Amino acid sequence: MAERSVSILKERRSGEKRVILLPDAVGEFTRRGYRVLVEAEAGVAAGFPDQAYAAAGASIVDGATAWSGSDVVFKYKPPGPEEYRHFRPGLHLASFMHAEGNLALVEAMRGSGMSGYALEFFRTERGDFPVPVSDNEISGKLAILLAAYHLQAHMGGSGVLLSDVPGAPRPKVVVIGYGNAGGGAARLAASMGAEVTVFGTRWEGLRRFTAGMPASVRCLLNEREAFERAVLEADVVVGAILISTYDTPPMLDEELVRRMKPGSVIVDVTCGYGSGYMPSFSHLTTYDAPFYVRHGVLHCKIDAMPASVPLTAARATSANVWRYLMDLARDVHDGVADPVSRNGCVVAGGVVVHPEVRRHIEMVEGGLADAV
Numbered sequence: 074m075a076e077r078s079v080s081i082l083k084e085r086r087s088g089e090k091r092v093i094l095l096p097d098a099v100g101e102f103t104r105r106g107y108r109v110l111v112e113a114e115a116g117v118a119a120g121f122p123d124q125a126y127a128a129a130g131a132s133i134v135d136g137a138t139a140w141s142g143s144d145v146v147f148k149y150k151p152p153g154p155e156e157y158r159h160f161r162p163g164l165h166l167a168s169f170m171h172a173e174g175n176l177a178l179v180e181a182m183r184g185s186g187m188s189g190y191a192l193e194f195f196r197t198e199r200g201d202f203p204v205p206v207s208d209n210e211i212s213g214k215l216a217i218l219l220a221a222y223h224l225q226a227h228m229g230g231s232g233v234l235l236s237d238v239p240g241a242p243r244p245k246v247v248v249i250g251y252g253n254a255g256g257g258a259a260r261l262a263a264s265m266g267a268e269v270t271v272f273g274t275r276w277e278g279l280r281r282f283t284a285g286m287p288a289s290v291r292c293l294l295n296e297r298e299a300f301e302r303a304v305l306e307a308d309v310v311v312g313a314i315l316i317s318t319y320d321t322p323p324m325l326d327e328e329l330v331r332r333m334k335p336g337s338v339i340v341d342v343t344c345g346y347g348s349g350y351m352p353s354f355s356h357l358t359t360y361d362a363p364f365y366v367r368h369g370v371l372h373c374k375i376d377a378m379p380a381s382v383p384l385t386a387a388r389a390t391s392a393n394v395w396r397y398l399m400d401l402a403r404d405v406h407d408g409v410a411d412p413v414s415r416n417g418c419v420v421a422g423g424v425v426v427h428p429e430v431r432r433h434i435e436m437v438e439g440g441l442a443d444a445v
Contacts, residue, residue: 077406078108079398080139081131082148083115085156090118090383091390093149093168096129098395103130107402112139119387145402149390150377151178160185165405167398169193169205172419173318173433174346182420194417194427195397202315203413204397206253207389209342211379213257213313216340217246220309221265223338223364223371230371231336233308237266247272247303249324249350250313251282251292254342258311263287270303295324305332310339316429317345319436324350327368335369344376346433 079102081094092115102109109131113123123133134142140159151170152159154177160166164187172179172191182189192204217235224230224244235244246262248255251273263269263286271286272295273279283292293299304310310325310333325339330353333339341351348354353367354374360381364371379386401414419427425434 077106077402078110078143079145079147079402080110080134080143081112081115082139082146082152083112083136084118084149085153086150089150089377089380091149091380091387092116092119092121093147093391094395094398095119095121095387095391096125096131098391099126099131100129101395102399102402105399108132108143110134110139110142112136116387119383121387145405147398151175154181157181157185160187162186164188165401166190167192167401167414167417169208170419172427173430176434176437179420179425179430179434183423183425186423188421189419190401190414190417191419191427192394192397192417194419194429195413196416197413204394204417207393208379208386209253209313210257211382211386211389212342213248213254213259213311214261215378215381216254216258216311216313216342216373217261217265217309219363219373219375220246220311220338220340223373224308224336226336229336229364229366230338231308231334233336235262235265235267235309243268244308245303245306246270246309246311247307248311248313249295250315250343251279252313252315254313255311256282256285258313258342259286259290262309263290267309270307272300272303300324301329304329305334308334308337310337312339312341312343312351314343314350317341317343317347317349317351318433319347319349321345321347321349323348323352325353327353330370331368333368333370336371338364338371339373341372341374342378344374 099109111126111131146166148168167190170191195204221235224233226232233244237243244267246267246269248259248271259269259271270291357374364373400411403409404411
């Protein structure tokens, strides 16, 4: 096996057209002396043929060779069960794997002796999660676009245009969360002319967030009276907290949803596990059937929203993520310790090492949650 090599895999999840690194990012690796193996047609669906990768210095190989030819393997989404056979000791796999919701994957990685890294858990010393920035922002903006379309009366919405029109009241949008998804939603809604209120739980973080928002966006601490008043006036509510799971306290509860305006819209970008902070949601939705009505309110909870815009998502993610993947490769190959990627390590040496994933396992084993 060649030293200092990395592999890029083709995605096999149904409907997934993204690829984790584009040819220009591959060129950054090859210029630094890495051998890069790219699975054939990995980037075709995102508009980047094999020839573009070859021109950047990559070797185009079949899937089995991509898995076996490097100890460091990158892909966008988590591997499916049909790919578990490639797991082995010494393998370092990084992807947006959301392992806390995929305990079968966790067990397969643990049993193989490989190391698995969840890109969404890469964390800096400041506590930031820098890798999923672009996908999160895209999700927040898509939430507003979907909500705007489904507010139309013929789609079952209230008939409010999510834009400022002289002579009509400005539409109102509530955003729960002030990360990249919440920021994307708030900025787009404000630019369309909506009155936007963002709720957060930490004043220090909310102050930093406020500094980057248009002056028209209100940013408030999530206190029940103010939150309830804003939700009851809202045409759209976007949920964009960092994580929602079985023991996350309800925030937008059933009683409050029943009192929302008929035909208003809720979009849950977080797409967590269990009832979480939005217990009126009963299931995930899809682009084939994005919304359902409950208590007279349209509900949308589409997992992996950025997959619907693969060209934008692949370009933005590759431009952001390659530096972090480079640092991970240097950690593995050269022993240059990278605390950011190590914070995202889920499994290593047959042990589940990430605290959030361990917590989910304990909830399942303790009967506090359904097996995921």
